[in-house]
Amino acid sequence: MKETSIIISGFGGQGTLFAGQVLAYTALDNDLEVTWIPSYGPEMRGGTAHCTVILSEERIGSPIVGNPDIVLALNLPSVDKYESLITSGGMLIANSSLFNREIEREDITSLLIPANKIAEEIGMARLANMIMVGAMVKLNPILTMEMVKAGLEEHIPKRHRKTLPGNFEAMEKGFAFAEEAMG
Amino acid sequence: MTKELLKGNEAFAEAAIRAGVEGFFGYPITPSTEFLEHMARRMPQLGRAFVQAESEVAAINMVYGAACTGKRVMTASSSPGLSLMMEGISYIAGTEVPAVIVNVMRGGPGLGNIAPSQGDYYQMVKGGGHGDYFPIVLAPASVQEAIDSIAMAFDLAEKYLSIVHVIVDGNMGQMMEPAELPPMREIPTESPPWAVTGAKDRDPNILTSIYIDPVEEEVTDLRLLKRWKEVEKNEVRYEEYALEDAEMAIVAFGTSARVASSSIRDAREEGIKVGLLRPITLAPYPEKRLDEISEQVERILVIEMNSGMMLDDVRRVVQGRVPIEFYGRMGGITPLPDEILDEIRRVDTNKTEVKGDPREAWMARLEKNIMGEDK
Incomplete structure (x- = not known):
């Protein structure tokens, strides 16, 4: 593994920064080099929010990338922005609950996942982010489900511990959806 | 710990x-x-x-x-x-x-x-x-x-x-x-x-x-x-990367240097002999080391997230011994690794002598790029 760059992008409040931190902590626990960098502009105050996570076995140079390997797009503006930028052979996982169009790129792995709908079905509307993470670890097990679960368990703040089972369930649902969709 | x-x-x-x-x-x-x-x-x-x-x-x-x-x-x-x-x-x-x-x-x-x-x-x-x-x-x-x-x-x-x-x-x-x-x-x-x-x-x-x-x-x-x-x-402090056999030296600090190090790794895979001098102390500036590097390399490329300020210090030390080129982004824009990789390729193939202020040529290229981004 040379270096893998992941962008998680969506509306503010969809938990994109948190999802990225879960991946970053997991990478740390598994002795990988990692950088996590948020968008911190006025967009944090109500508009779109994204973070870039880079995982590597070697020292990381740039913490930002123009052409990410993996994009988790939680809304349509994110799909529109990143579909054309993903590296050839990369991956786009898009939250199809919030838009209705096809993915045009054929040189990337793409998965449309109704993350909001699945989240509502399990009674946790705010966990669309972790459903997307679950789908990602199925499609690119650079970090495995076990690793991410352990990472979340290790680093989640005490006051949020009660949300652990919900987070796990959300990841499993996303994982199962990706498994079924991709065969 | x-x-x-x-x-x-x-x-x-x-x-x-x-x-x-x-x-x-x-x-x-x-x-x-x-x-x-x-x-x-x-x-x-x-x-x-x-x-x-x-x-x-x-x-x-x-x-x-x-x-x-x-x-x-x-x-x-x-x-x-x-x-x-x-x-x-x-x-x-x-x-x-x-x-x-x-x-x-x-x-x-x-x-x-x-x-x-x-x-x-x-x-x-x-x-x-x-x-x-x-x-x-x-x-x-x-x-x-x-x-x-x-x-x-x-x-x-x-x-x-x-x-x-x-x-x-x-x-x-x-x-x-x-x-x-x-x-x-x-x-x-x-x-x-x-x-x-x-x-x-x-x-x-x-x-x-x-x-x-x-x-x-x-x-x-x-x-x-x-x-x-x-x-x-x-108290001079600096870090070097891949300079041993370098024909081109990039001089950059902070985030610019990090981004450049990613580009250097990719350029090396293409066979371009490029390395990095990263001043950790900007004052005092690593003049002696840059002086030595000016005797070793054929070209220097300065990368900054400004309009070419450290460039002045590099020119002061190099004193025209090797051509210096500049690439900068301003106004709060961080250059991407691919941008710097393109610059490395350009400087590597386009071995022209640079006369006068290295910013002139860069300004013309940047203006074109910015106009291109707008379209």
């Missing part, structure tokens, strides 16, 4: 606490605010002084006063905040008391924006405040290096009775990276001999930056200059 995932600003603040800072005086400004917030939480817990002042002007003068007591003190801000502090910084320098000042730089000039920039190079490295003084300037390029730099900054400030600027850009303040914090240092119980601590049973210490008699001021300025020459002799 083990590595933790640490957010830049919070880690820098905690590093200062571990280094024994006893007073923090500041005013919030993006993208450095988490620094102050961390201090607001932690300093009172430890019984140390934290003041959110009414302005940056007040904050730096609190640093000035507190520094005169011989305690470790500091402030942290971002570009426009540093502009407001400049008068106080000059007073601190003129009084010859130590202070550490962190600048998490953002796009400018003016109010600008809150995006990452290196546009304060001139202001930080060349002084910024009035008069004959020479700040030490450290420019770390990772969260870990910034943690280490802040601890070192206090030691340097005290050793040379100097201002030490630690400058990073907004990327560094906001990013999270695995890093290790040092153990908590003991706070010294004894004051340095020059400190104003109450003059019971001893002659008073007088700390001032007023020398009405120009002769006295000249004596002071000569003392500052001699001290600076010691700094130049002892």
Whole structure:
């Protein structure tokens, strides 16, 4: 593994920064080099929010990338922005609950996942982010489900511990959806 | 100690606490605010002084006063905040008391924006405040290096009775990276001999930056200059990457250097012999090493997130021995690894002599690129 760059992008409040931190902590626990960098502009105050996570076995140079390997797009503006930028052979996982169009790129792995709908079905509307993470670890097990679960368990703040089972369930649902969709 | 995932600003603040800072005086400004917030939480817990002042002007003068007591003190801000502090910084320098000042730089000039920039190079490295003084300037390029730099900054400030600027850009303040914090240092119980601590049973210490008699001021300025020459002799720090067989040297600092190191790795895979000189101390500048590199390489490419400020220092040292090219992004834009890779390829294939200001050609290319991005 040379270096893998992941962008998680969506509306503010969809938990994109948190999802990225879960991946970053997991990478740390598994002795990988990692950088996590948020968008911190006025967009944090109500508009779109994204973070870039880079995982590597070697020292990381740039913490930002123009052409990410993996994009988790939680809304349509994110799909529109990143579909054309993903590296050839990369991956786009898009939250199809919030838009209705096809993915045009054929040189990337793409998965449309109704993350909001699945989240509502399990009674946790705010966990669309972790459903997307679950789908990602199925499609690119650079970090495995076990690793991410352990990472979340290790680093989640005490006051949020009660949300652990919900987070796990959300990841499993996303994982199962990706498994079924991709065969 | 083990590595933790640490957010830049919070880690820098905690590093200062571990280094024994006893007073923090500041005013919030993006993208450095988490620094102050961390201090607001932690300093009172430890019984140390934290003041959110009414302005940056007040904050730096609190640093000035507190520094005169011989305690470790500091402030942290971002570009426009540093502009407001400049008068106080000059007073601190003129009084010859130590202070550490962190600048998490953002796009400018003016109010600008809150995006990452290196546009304060001139202001930080060349002084910024009035008069004959020479700040030490450290420019770390990772969260870990910034943690280490802040601890070192206090030691340097005290050793040379100097201002030490630690400058990073907004990327560094906001990013999270695995890093290790040092153990908590003991706070010294004894004051340095020059400190104003109450003059019971001893002659008073007088700390001032007023020398009405120009002769006295000249004596002071000569003392500052001699001290600076010691700094130049002892404290130059830099890092190199892939320079051993390099035909092209990139010179860059901070985030620009990090991004360039990614591009260099890719360029090396294409067989381009390119390496990196990354000054860690921007003042004193690694002149001797750059001088040697100018004898080794065929071309130099300077990369900055500003309009070509460090470029001046590189040109000053290289003195026309090899062609220098420049690539910069301004206004809060961080160059991407592919942009720099394209520059490396261009400089590698286009081996023309560059006459005059390397910025001229870059400006023309940039203008074209920006117009292209708009379409």
